[in-house]
Amino acid sequence: MSKLDTELERKLVQRQEENRLRTLMPPKNLIDFSSNDYLGLSELKEIQDLSSKIASSYPFVLGGKGSRLISGNHSIYGDFEEWLAHFHGKESALVFNSGYSANLGVFASLPQKGDRVIYDSLSHASIRDGLRLSLAGSFSFKHNDLNHLEDRLKQDWKGNTIIATESIFSMHGDRSPLKEISGLAKKYGAEVWVDEAHATGIIGNAGRGLVDELDLSQEIDLCIHTFGKALGAHGAAVLSSNIKRNFLINYARSFIYTTALPPSSLADSWAAYTYMSGSEKERLSLFANVELFSEAKNNSGPIQVFSGNGQNLSRVQSALEESGFYAKAILPPTVPLGEERIRICIRANHSPKHILSLKKLLKSTN
Ligand SMILES: Cc1ncc(COP(=O)(O)O)c(C=O)c1O
Structure with missing residues (x-):
């Protein structure tokens, strides 16, 4: 291993120890609450x-x-x-x-x-x-x-x-x-x-x-x-x-x-x-779904945040995955330390059933 690679590896290990290592994962066959395809147009x-x-x-x-x-x-x-x-x-x-x-x-x-x-x-x-x-x-x-x-x-x-x-x-x-x-x-x-x-x-x-x-x-x-x-x-x-x-x-x-x-x-x-x-129908469905998830009408958008109560959010993400849902824990350095969150992207083509189940699951982790 070159001297540089040794130094780089040390930094990566440090990141892993801090639970912040980024890795590429194969696509997950889960109900997707992570993508920015808010209107569900990507597969239309x-x-x-x-x-x-x-x-x-x-x-x-x-x-x-x-x-x-x-x-x-x-x-x-x-x-x-x-x-x-x-x-x-x-x-x-x-x-x-x-x-x-x-x-x-x-x-x-x-x-x-x-x-x-x-x-x-x-x-x-x-x-x-x-x-x-x-x-x-x-x-x-x-x-x-x-x-x-x-x-x-x-x-x-x-x-x-x-x-x-x-x-x-x-x-x-x-x-x-x-x-x-x-x-x-x-x-x-x-x-x-x-x-x-x-x-x-x-x-x-x-x-x-x-x-x-x-x-x-x-x-x-x-x-x-x-x-x-x-x-x-x-x-x-x-x-x-x-x-x-x-x-x-x-x-x-x-x-x-x-x-x-x-x-x-x-x-x-x-x-x-x-x-x-x-086409207005996707925007209407999106905002109906946002309202269902957030219970808020004003100024709420498709990106919803779950900050937890000091829980380990990587574990919350894993628990969601075990129940069939994918929503990503956003960790430092993408957000500052202390501002970790699960980023939940609501889409027009989510079913109300899935939105309510996710909501319930998140509540149960609190
Ligand atoms: C606010 C903002 N600007 C720009 C970008 C970059 O856009 P793109 O993904 O097309 O490179 C992103 C994507 O993450 C973003 O969230």
């Missing part, structure tokens, strides 16, 4: 058929063949991006290979040296990784804490200020107070950028997201919509101005230095978007 035959129809109206190419700037800019890209910009009411859209690479590209390239990004402390790793690559200053504000955000905004700053947050937080499931954040941004002359990953398809008119639901499309300067969660597909788009789009094409390294997504993947996302925006 109608979407598969629609995707084939869209794909067949373009020349067939198996893969991206090259980066978008070299040979991968298949004609479906421009058409889908135009559709997305129109759907979300923004000047332009730019597709990225994933939400991770969209956030990496946006936060690493758009804020310039001398600018600052003030971001919610629970922002997704992809936002924080982008900021680590950025030349701009970055400062977190306490999760959803408007007073702390305003304290940050009051601090003198010569360059541009960008406030970054998510619509629905991926590990907590709560919503960002976007209306108030937008008000503060106006007061202090800041831009607001919102990652809509867990809101796309779920809230807003025809699933346009939280920005749309709060009628803030004109106020929010940039949104990231991902295709891999409620849309059940893969990829992401940045919705913003033409200038920001052109800047990303020129400077976002996660856009430039990678092979374009295959056209079939765009056809899948386009089909899922088309279906999702035209």
Whole structure:
């Protein structure tokens, strides 16, 4: 074993001893309360058929063949991006290979040296990784804490200020107070950028997201919509101005230095978007199921959290599995120490019987 491997192994053993070792598991044949396929679209035959129809109206190419700037800019890209910009009411859209690479590209390239990004402390790793690559200053504000955000905004700053947050937080499931954040941004002359990953398809008119639901499309300067969660597909788009789009094409390294997504993947996302925006029934079922699980009407979303009463949550996860349910224990470093939780993702296609059984099981572990 090399010296490096010995050192790496020591770290892994330490992680295992702390009960935090991540491992890849084969798929479990259990009732799934862990995936982000909130509307249950990922296996829908109608979407598969629609995707084939869209794909067949373009020349067939198996893969991206090259980066978008070299040979991968298949004609479906421009058409889908135009559709997305129109759907979300923004000047332009730019597709990225994933939400991770969209956030990496946006936060690493758009804020310039001398600018600052003030971001919610629970922002997704992809936002924080982008900021680590950025030349701009970055400062977190306490999760959803408007007073702390305003304290940050009051601090003198010569360059541009960008406030970054998510619509629905991926590990907590709560919503960002976007209306108030937008008000503060106006007061202090800041831009607001919102990652809509867990809101796309779920809230807003025809699933346009939280920005749309709060009628803030004109106020929010940039949104990231991902295709891999409620849309059940893969990829992401940045919705913003033409200038920001052109800047990303020129400077976002996660856009430039990678092979374009295959056209079939765009056809899948386009089909899922088309279906999702035209069908309310999944959203209605989803929110009926959320209500059944959470017994709360207001502001509750598909991501529900079970924190337990100091129980070992890995054991709770195993107990759920023995009863046929899969919901994942989220442990540090994904969440801070002391904030371990079982993350329960409610879906439109869960049966009420399964939701009630899971609820009962969780209660019995308390
Ligand atoms: C808030 C948020 N943004 C971005 C991403 C990354 O998106 P993708 O899975 O498409 O890379 C995720 C996924 O976990 C997320 O939860």
